[in-house]
Amino acid sequence: DADVTQTPRNRITKTGKRIMLECSQTKGHDRMYWYRQDPGLGLQLIYYSFDVKDINKGEISDGYSVSRQAQAKFSLSLESAIPNQTALYFCATSDSLGGVGGTDTQYFGPGTRLTVL
């Protein structure tokens, strides 16, 4: 079984619709992240959470919101989808053992391909 799962895997929606992308993990990690990937732009951080009560904005949080329902679940919402939010979205986790000197390895889910028409 996959350690980090994302649903849905593909979604086509219309401008103005509210969309929720869900992420679940069985790795037991405290830290969870949402990234957006556009061709040629690498991975851009949207939001991250270090535990259930900790939510932080990333570099491109405008137009997005998140909810950390439990240690294992972190969902991303687009309140009113627009076409330039068409992208590949990845959820990731990392453990808290890395500390300052650790690797903080990111473990990615399979991604959700979102198309906003």
Add this chain to the structure above:
Amino acid sequence: GQSLEQPSEVTAVEGAIVQINCTYQTSGFYGLSWYQQHDGGAPTFLSYNALDGLEETGRFSSFLSRSDSYGYLLLQELQMKDSASYFCAVRSGGSYIPTFGRGTSLIVHP
């Protein structure tokens, strides 16, 4: 802020050696990571360098020079399956959050 530079594309032939460079500008540098991503797939962790020098893992090696703000990923005995995008990422500035480069598309020809 932080910035990373890596080539957008590199091509090589099967069996060859290829080096993918990454230069970075950041404050409070902790370490440099490399990730591999096949087309349509999830990025997967390859290596991490916190100290100067070369780290070897099978056919892949990663190098870091903190004084030059520079690192590279070296892939030896290239195989067709190595065709993928490779991202460098830095951890710095008191944050545990990595900042990713834009990625290098490696194309391996027969």
